[in-house]
Amino acid sequence: MSERASPIRWSSYRNLVWVIPCVLLALLLRGVSIYQFAYPTGPDYGLHLLFAEQVLQTGALPDYAENYQLGLATWPLLPGGPLIFGIAAAVSGESVFSVIHVVLFFAVVEVIGTSALAYQVFRRTDAAAAAGAITAALPLLVDMMTWAGYPNLIAVSLFPICFAVWLRYWQTPNARWLLVLTLLLCGTASIHHLSTLWLVLTLGAFSVAHLLTAPRATLRRLIPLGIACAIVGLPIALDAIALTTQQDAAAVLTGSDRFDSTRVTWEIFARVITPMGLLLIAGVPLYLRSRQIDRASRLLIGALLLITLLFCFGWLFGLRFYYTRALYFLTLPIAFGGASLIIAWKQRALRWLTALVLIPAIAISGYVRAQTASAYFEIVTPDLIEAVTWLDEYSAPDDVIVTGTFFGFQLTHLIDRPHLAALTPDLISNAEILPLAADATAIMMGLDGMDSALLTHNVRFVVVRTRLPDIPDPDRSRRVMEAHPRLRLVFRNADALIYEVR
C-alpha cells in the first residue's frame, strides 16, 4: 500500500486542450458587456450591489432596501447571488462595485460544467466539446450579461455541474457523492429564487418519473439526500419559505396579471432562439431518442425542457407566470440537442462540417447580440457618475429623487438619498412597492397624479435620461419636466438631466 499522496497526472489533462478555446469564447462573448464599457452594462446589478453593501455594512441580512423606493421595499430575493460579490469584496478589500467582474468567472464554470455533464451523458469527447462550445457561443446568457441578471446567470451556470453530480449520485449513491451533491444543491438553491424554483421542479419531475417505475431504488436515493439537504440547507430552506410566503408566490404564479405584457409568444420564441431553433427542435428529439444515452440522463434533460416549456407557454393553460425569462433556461437542452445533432452523422466529414458551420454561426449571433444589447443597456457611464456627484453635492440627505427604471436600479447604490423609481409592474417582484412605482411613473410621464405625487413624497429632484432607452420614454419625461411650472433644469450633461422641484 502506498503511503505517498497520489500525484496529479498532468499528462491526462493534455486531452482537455479543447476546453481552452471553449472557455475563451465564453469569456470573449460574455465579457463584451464588461470590458468594452467604462462600467458594466445593465440595470439589474445596481440592486444586487446595494444588497451586498448592506450586508457588509450591517453584518446581517437586511429587511429593506436602503433608500430604494423611499426605503420601503423589502428584498424579494434569496441572498446567495449578491453575497458572492460581498464575499469577493470582503476578501479582496475592494468595494463591491469594483469586484463586479467576478461574474465572468461563471462563464468558465458553466462551460466546464456543461462539458463534464456531456462527457458523463454521451461518454464521448466530441460530444462534450460540442456541448461546451455551444454553451460558450449561445447568445442567451450573453444577453443576460448585458442586462446584468447576475444571480440568475450564476445559478444557471451551476446547473450543469449540479445535474452531473445528481446523475453520478443516482448511478453510485455513496456518501462521497451525497456530500458533494448536498453542498452543490443547497448552495445553488440559495442564489436566485426563480432558478431555485426551476431546479426543484426539474429534479422533482425527474424523481417522480423514477418513483413511478422504480419506487424502492428511488427512495433509497431520495431519502438520504432529503435528510442531508434538510440539515445542511436548513437556513436556505427557511429563507426560501419566508420569501415564498412573504411574496405570495402562489398568487404571483397563478393569479397575477403583471406579466401579461411579457408573455412568451411563438413569435418571440422563434426570434430569440434563432438560429438555435434547429438545435432545440431537431436536436433534442435526437437526444431524447438516443439509445446510447442512459434513461436517467435523457429524463433529466427532458424534465428541464418540460419545466421550461411549461413556464414559457403557461398562458396556454392558465399559468399566469409566462415570463420571457423562462427562455434563458433553455441553454442546457439546446447544448445537448446540438451535441446530439453533431454526433448523429456517421461520416466524420459531416460531423465536422455541421460543427464548423453551426458553432461559429451561433457565436456570431452571440457577438452581434452582445454588441447591440450592451450598447442598449449602457446605463452607468462617466456622465451618470458626474450627475450623481453633482446631486451628492447639491442635495440634502433627505431630499427625495425620482428617476426612470434604468437609473432607478443603479442610483441607490451610487448615492445615499431616498429615491423613487418608475417601474412597470412586470419589473417588480415585491408587490408592496407597486403604488410607489406607480406614483414615480405618474411623475415621469406627467399623468394625472403627478402633482399630488410630487407633494406626497416631497420630491426635490427628478433625473431624466437624455437618450433612449428607458422606461418610461425619456423624451416624454423631458417634455413633461420642461412644461411643468414647478420644475427647473439645474444640471445637464450627455446622459442626465436633473430638474429641481420648486
Place this chain on the structure above:
Amino acid sequence: MTTRLRASLLPITIACLIVIGTVGVVLAEIGRIAYTDLAYSIAENALVTATALVLVWTALQRQKDDTATTQPADPLTLSRQTASGPQTPAWLWALVAIGNLAAVSLRLAAPGNSFSTFVLMPLLVFILPGLTLQQALFDDLAPLWAIALVPALSITGQLVIVAWILWIGIPLTPAAIFAAAGVLTLIGVLLPIARRAIDRITARHAERRSSV
C-alpha cells in the same frame, strides 16, 4: 455503391440545408443582407426544412451502437484509487498555507490592491476550498470532472456556511467571510488526515486483537 449513396442522401441533404440556412442567417445578423431579402427567406426556409428532415431522420433512424467511439468503461474515473484513500498532496498544503497567509497579510496591510483582487481573492474564494475538498473526497476523478467540481464546490460550500453564519446571528464581517473560506479549506485538508488516523487506530486494534 448505389445503396450507400441512397443511405447517405438524406444526411447530405440535411447538412447542405444547414449550411445554406446558417450562412444566410449569419449574413443577415452581420447586416450583409436584409431580413426582407429573398436570400434570407431561402435561408430561414432551409433551416426549417432541415429541422423537419432531422425529425424524420430521427424517426426513421435505426439506433445502432456502432456510432459510439471506443471509450473507457467509466469515463468519469481514473483507475488510480489508492487503497488508503485520498491524501492531501504536499503542493496543496503549500498552496493553502501561502495563499491564506498572503491574502490575510495583504488584506490587512493594503486592502483593495490589485494582487489581492485579481490573484489571491479568486484563489481563496473560487479555487482553494473546492480543491482541498475535492482532493480529500476523490483521487480517482477524470480531469474534466476534477476541474468542474473545484469552483462549484468552492462557491456553493461557502454560500452554505455563510447562510449558517447569518442564520445563527454571527455578524458577517470580513473576518467571518475569511473564516468561512478557511473552514471549508481546512475541512478538505484535515479530512484525509483524520481518515488516515482512524485507519491507523483501526489497524493497531486489529493487530492487538490478533496478537492476543
